[in-house]
Amino acid sequence: MQVNFYATLRPIVGGRTVEFHVGEHVTVKQLVDVIVERFPRLRKELLNEDGNLYPHVHVFINGRDAPYLPNGVETVIKPGDTVDIFPAVAGG
Amino acid sequence: MALGGYANRIAHVDLTAGTVEYRGIPEDWARKYIGARGLGVRYMLENGPQVDPLSPDNLLCFMNGPLTGTEANMSGRMAIVTKSPLTGTVTDSHHGGWSAARLRWAGFDGLLVKGKASGPVYLYVHDGIVEIMDASEVWGKGIHDTVKFFRERYGEKDLSVIAIGPAGENLVKFACWVNENDRASGRGGTGCVGGSKLLKAVVIKSAKKMPKAANLEAWKPAQKRALATIMDERNITSPRKGGLSVYGTNVLMNITSAMGALPTKNSMVTSFGPSAEKISGEYVKEHILVDDPTCHACPVACKKEVEIKEGPWKGLRMESVEYEPAWSLGANCGNDDINTVAKLIDMCNDYGMDAIELGHPLSVYMEATERGYTNGDGGLAWGDTMAMVEMARKIAMREGIGNVMADGAEATARYFGHPELAMTVKGQGVPAYDPRGLKGMGIAYATSNRGACHLRAYTPAAELGVMPFGSLKVDPLAWKGKGELVKIFQDVHAFSDSLDLCKFSAFAESAEEYAAQYAAMVGVECTPEDVLKIGERIYNLERYYNNLAGFREGSDYLPARFTQEPSTMPGSEGHVCELDEMLAEYYAARGWVNGVVPESKLRELGIID
Incomplete structure (x- = not known):
């Protein structure tokens, strides 16, 4: 599964897009666990002390932030879904 | 005035009479409206809301607040307040850099300019006085040459130059004031009001004289606590760590596009797809970034100075590729060439035009061309970079169709007989957030x-x-x-x-x-x-x-497009505002x-x- 990273996350993963080998029916939460296992430095960027995604971190599945999907971070990612992960971003 | 912190000195400049008077701030107004934006609007109300924006009777206010130029973090800001020729509303537009701090250090909370000079003038502000000076030597010059001229005349040390360019002189309705070459009070056409008064520049010379707080004992912990929040790694302001500091405002380009909240091609769609990456903050940092300048008392340093490495504008060094203009002159116009985006922003900084607004008449013309509304006119294609650069010049100089477009997106859309093409509210173009994907921006x-x-x-x-x-x-x-x-x-x-x-x-x-x-x-x-x-x-x-x-x-x-035409892009598909x-x-x-x-x-x- 391909995952796109942005902004300050890119130097940590070493590029824009990283391929992760996950099984079928992987959920958003499970994918995040796989990601931080492979890139331990991402743990403190993405997850709070309780192991939940920070509110300012965005894991988009087809452009929709995972917490707002009907099943939240338990949403199963389908083949062909676009996954984008952003740190805190703002400006104006 | 019993309040501390303020200089309690406002210069009232009458360009018709050629006089300057110095008055304190009415204490009741300072208590109710504080300074900068609020106090400026109070002076505007006193001047009368019915005033024609381009008449000598309109008031043009350069206003500081009580924290401007102090040790307060991020306090290098000035508000330019006037009645807008673009919208007909009261408007205030702020800029960073050092001019605001220097205005305070020179002994002022603000300059209120009324009337119209008999020939081009500039204001020379120093040591608690304001002098009205002849500006005929710089009238017609771009902002970069104007700044250079005054640096040679007064020396670069402790000097700030806020100027209008040819766009302001030619009364382009979205002309702006630009401070120190590239920090714009961009929105609302404040530079057009300057041009109508034949006021070319405000030149401020003052060494640092940091204002003292009225309550020093309370000030130090208050300032320290505010600084701690800015430096905290949990906030995006965190220097060299947070996204705003590392990539600048343009760190937004990819996320708004990915979530279907990036108005693209005159807001016909809500995402620029893979092209967003090519004009993003990440791309800028990887390819053309050369420096991270900052403003008075700011550890964030969100400005991004770039140098174009190839193509027709190779060697151009400019700041700053911000999210808003990169969107307006990029995604909004179907343009994914970052070098042209940088070139166009630099042109705006030199001609003195609002880089957010410029994209609007351009994208209206582009959509009119696509839909066949241009009545045999040659048209303007999406992302035609060379044509965009030439059109920007024509708008600033009011040449050909540029004379129509210089009056803004609504005038341009009316010219083509399709006012619905203007993505404006009260005459001003929408910024870089599509309200179908970020609903709060709609209201x-x-x-x-x-x-x-x-x-x-x-x-x-x-x-x-x-x-x-x-x-x-x-x-x-x-x-x-x-x-x-x-x-x-x-x-x-x-x-x-x-x-x-x-x-x-x-x-x-x-x-x-x-x-x-x-x-x-x-x-x-x-x-x-x-x-x-x-x-x-x-x-x-x-x-x-x-x-x-x-x-x-x-x-x-809102423009009907946002409330009636559902988004077709991922993230906001099917949504209206x-x-x-x-x-x-x-x-x-x-x-x-x-x-x-x-x-x-x-x-x-x-x-x-």
């Missing part, structure tokens, strides 16, 4: 007192979850609660714009930090509740001005009657007796 644009604007109520802070320390996160696609949310943002920002602190301080500081710094500097009591009340008063003052200027019931709207629902919520929170402030509200807030 914020519609109810902004200066026409479409993202900075009156920066709801993406909540909709993207970047409030200080993650204190609030709301669904960008939900409309419920956004009317009330926008009111709170508008009131808090009206207060910070009147201090005058950079808007980005709101990513780290809350009303508590604002209240503590203001109270200590000025020597009054101030609570977070007072911050909201004073901000509400300022917002209502502006709305009262606009009501008197003719903006009555029904003046708060539910403006009517949010307006009802907003007016209930404000106590307004369909956009008009009732007298009872004006009395409650102490705006009228």
Whole structure:
């Protein structure tokens, strides 16, 4: 599964897009666990002390932030879904 | 005046008579409206809301707040306040750099300019005095050459030059003032008002004379606490760590595109797809970034200086590739060439045009061309970079069709017989957030007192979850609660714009930090509740001005595209902006009657007796 990273996350993963080998029916939460296992430095960027995604971190599945999907971070990612992960971003 | 912190000195300049008078600030006004934006609007109300923006009777205010130029973080801000020739509303537009601090160090809280000079002039501000000087030598010059001229005349040390360029001289309705080569008070056409008065520049010479707080004992902890919030790694302001510091404002380009909230090709669609990456902050950092300049008292350094490495503009070094102009002249125009984006922004900085607004007449022309509305005119294709550069010059010089486009997007759309192509509110083009994907921006644009604007109520802070320390996160696609949310943002920002602190301080500081710094500097009591009340008063003052200027019931709207044409892109697919629902919520929170402030509200807030 391909995952796109942005902004300050890119130097940590070493590029824009990283391929992760996950099984079928992987959920958003499970994918995040796989990601931080492979890139331990991402743990403190993405997850709070309780192991939940920070509110300012965005894991988009087809452009929709995972917490707002009907099943939240338990949403199963389908083949062909676009996954984008952003740190805190703002400006104006 | 009993209040501390202020210079308590305003220069009243009459360009018709060629005179300058110096007066203090009415204490009641300072207490009610603070400074910068709020105080500037109070002077505008006194001058009369019916004034023709381009008549000598219009007032042009260069206003500081009581924190400007102090040790307060992000306090290098000045508000230019006037009646806008683009919108017909009162407007205020802020810039960073050092001119605001130097104006304070030179002994002023503000300059109020009225009348019209008999020939081109500039104001030379130094040592507590303002001199009206002949500017015929620089009239016609671009801003970069104008700055160079004054640096040679007065020496570069301790000097700030705020100038208009040929666009202001030619009365382009979205002409702006540019400070120190590239820090623009961009929005609302304040530079056009300068041009109408034959005022070319404000030149300020002053060494650092840091103002002292009225309550020194309270000031130090207040300033230290505010700094700690900015430096904290949990906030995006964190120097060299947070996204805003590392990539600048353009760190937004990819996320708004990915979530279907990036107005693209005159807002026909809500995402620029893979092309967003090519004009993003990440791309800029990887390919053309050369420096990270900053402003007075700011550790964030969000400005991004670039150097073009190839192509027709190879060697051009400029700042700053910000999110808003990169969107306006990039995605909005179907242009994914970052070098051309940088070139066009630099042209705006030199001609003195609002780089957000410029994209609007261009994209209207492009959509009109695509739809066959140009009546045999040669047209303008999406992303035609060379044609965009030439058209920018024609607009600044009012040549050919550029003479029409210089009056803005609405005039351009009317010219082609299709006013619905203008993505404007009250004449001003929308900024870089599509309200079908970020609903809060819809109600914020519609109810902004200066026409479409993202900075009156920066709801993406909540909709993207970047409030200080993650204190609030709301669904960008939900409309419920956004009317009330926008009111709170508008009131808090009206207060910070009147201090005058950079808007980005709101990513780290809350009303508590604002209240503590203001109270200590000025020597009054101030609570977070007072911050909201004073901000509400300022917002209502502006709305009262606009009501008197003719903006009555029904003046708060959005272009029909946002409320009637559903998004077709991932992230916001199928969504329109539910403006009517949010307006009802907003007016209930404000106590307004369909956009008009009732007298009872004006009395409650102490705006009228």
